Amino acid sequence: MNTTWLLTGLIALVAAPVLGGLLAGFDRILTARMQGRVGPPLFQPFYDVFKLFEKRGVSVSHFQNFYIVCFVLFTAFATGLFFAGQDLLLVVFALTAGGVFLVLGAFSPNSPYSTIGAERELLQMLAYEPMLLIAVMGLYLVAGTAIGPTPAAPAVLDTGKATTILACPPGDTNRLSASNQAASVSSAPVPASNTVASNSTVAAGCGATPCCQEAGLPACGTPASKTRAQADRNFKVATILHNARQGGMGWRMLLNLSGIFLGFLFILTIKLRKSPFDLSTSHHGHQEVVKGLTTEFSGKTLAWIEIGHWYENILLMGFVWLFFSGLHPAVAAALVAAVYFLEILVDNASARLKWQTMVKAAWIVTLVLGVSNLLFLFYFNR
Amino acid sequence: MSFFKKSPWLLHYDASSCNGCDIEVLACLTPVYDVERFGIVNTGNPKHADILVITGSVNEPTREVILNLYNQMPHPKVVVAVGVCAATGGIFRDTYNVLGGVDTVLPVDVYVPGCAARPEAIIDGVVKALGILETKAAALKAGAAEPAAVEGSK
Known part of the structure; x- marks a missing residue:
């Protein structure tokens, strides 16, 4: 890792929560507009988090807050690694580790609502994790290997x-x-x-x-x-970006990964906690088994969960960027914005599904779009 | 600078209301009134809430629930009694199974009159409650002890 990438990673650690909060504010305004309302100010998510820091906390178990610290640390670590151009596999597993800590935190107070939320979060992880790994493998097969003419004689x-x-x-x-x-x-x-x-x-x-x-x-x-x-031949974000840009891959990269990209969009809905897959916890007014995963968290801890979620969202948007990394940065940014808009649209246009439907649908999508795309890349695009 | 005024989260509980006031509370969330403009969110979880909004008079079964919800809310917190039943017991006050208004169980901070209370009046009441919430937050910050949990005696 050279200093430029190290610096990008460090900047991302500071900038990701800010950008994530702004994204959440933008999300809430857009959601309100889709529902015919005016919506809160852009900085509303920050007001919420600052207020939560002022609130007294109520914790049932001694460990629940410790788990949340781990959740935020691992998620921030994954985000930092991603923007420092490091190994994509490590990023995914750090993100998963963070998710597991969140689940452990939700399990620890032994509350029925929180436990249901934690179990649903585990089912969500079961649903999205295979596709996430296939996306990493797809990016590796397309851009993680040497592209373009062979180097001159050494x-x-x-x-x-x-x-x-x-x-x-x-x-x-x-x-x-x-x-x-x-x-x-x-x-x-x-x-x-x-x-x-x-x-x-x-x-x-x-x-x-x-x-x-x-x-x-x-x-x-x-x-x-x-x-x-x-x-x-490696899984590094830096390598993928370098090969996509220098190899002049353009739309070809997205075309080669079209199945995996669509599958990734599908699981992105689960990962961003959007309807119809906001089973474990939801940002909406309508509740599902009280508040699921976050039921037993209050005050500062809840604020940290929100900040961890902002990190996660920025990391996921970065992940989406990788699919467009062969294109001009302005086009790629517009497409990432379009993807987020699509997620909000789906969120507002659909009702929550049962977890059985979620797991079935996610795995069918993973098998049909993800695995077939991967096989194509493996056998025909070497 | 306190952020309570910018992000009040409500918990709405129906203690034997006829649903008239409940519909008006929910009407505040609709496009016509859209209280999310002020950062007000209707949460279903007492541990996330700052303001407890209660509609309807209190009776024996709901008394326990009200106390449970109130005691689960982290400090600082305020209580808003919406509608005349929640304020005094209303036309049901002499009924054998009704204890009276919310203040027979909890310390109420704001009373919103009306049968049913109009959404404008409810929003007014919540805004008034925010001032009290800020005062309580400032007192807690200054080192005042957290008020004790309300016990279940009548």
């Missing part, structure tokens, strides 16, 4: 100790020809260690600003014989 540098093979990343437009590279390598002073040697050579061979450093690829400046495979 320059060979004899440092006296070992042979270091250097390769430019596939998308580097500033790449010089093999002979030029070799020439610049030979003209460079012979450094003391392999690491320094390879760093200076990459800088010389790939132009003044190696794009691999911008993208945070681990291969930058390391012996290629060992790391080429790891560099070009």
Whole structure:
């Protein structure tokens, strides 16, 4: 991870709750407009959370608040990792761990309403988790591997100790020809260690600003014989973004992932806690078994759950962005906004379903759209 | 700066009301009155609520429920009695099974008159309750002890 990505991750840690709160405010206004109402101010979710921080808390079990701290930490960790361009699999599992802590927190007070909410949340996780993993695998198969022309013949540098093979990343437009590279390598002073040697050579061979450093690829400046495979085949968000952009994938990426994308939209409704799948807890006025998952939480703890949810929403919107990452950023942003609008529309146009229907529907969608798309990618798009 | 005024969450309980006032309470949420403009949310959970809105007179079975709901609400909290039955017992006050208004069980902060209370009057009452809520919040912040739970004696 280079400093740019580290900085993006840290900024995301601070900015995600702010953006998430604004998104929630926007959501509430849009929902109100769809129902023919004026709706609350844009900053209403922040007012709610600040008020909850002023409220006294009531906790039945000693552990319930501790679990919520873990939930927020893991969700924030997942969000930070995602925006730091790190491993998408780790992001998904950190997010799941956070979700499990929320469920444990809801189980701990032993209240019947809270327990029903917790059990429903587990069923929701059962419903969306396979599709989430298939989405990660799909993104990996399409953009997690080397895209575009094979790199130019690697320059060979004899440092006296070992042979270091250097390769430019596939998308580097500033790449010089093999002979030029070799020439610049030979003209460079012979450094003391392999690491320094390879760093200076990459800088010389790939132009003044190696794009691999911008993208945070681990291969930058390391012996290629060992790391080429790891560099070009991994689950990192940075790699996916880099390959999508540099590989000029455009709409092709979305087209190759069309089934997985539709399946992901389906489970996004569950993940964002929107109707018809807001079984475990809901933001709406109409209740389902009191308030489900959040029944036993009050005051500061409830505020933290809300903040954790904001992190989650921003992370999910980032995930949606990955599907559009081959496109121009403005187009991608517009499409992400369109996806959120669609979710609000579905939320307002549908009634809550039974959990049996949710699990059945989610798994059928996962099998039909997700698995078939994955098989297609695996056998025909290699 | 307190945020209670910007985000009051209501808990509405029907203690033997004829549903007249209940319909008017719910009418506040509809597009015509849209109390969400002021951040008011009708929650179904006492642990999330700031304002307890009670309609109808109190009778023996609902007394326990009212006390249970009130004691589950975290401080600071206020009680609004909506409609003449909740305020005094109304036309049912002399009935053998009716205890009277909400104040026979709980400390009531705001009384909203009317049979049925009009949505405008209900919104007015809630806004008045917000002032009291702020005072209570300020007192708690200044270090005042939390008021004790209300016991079940008549």
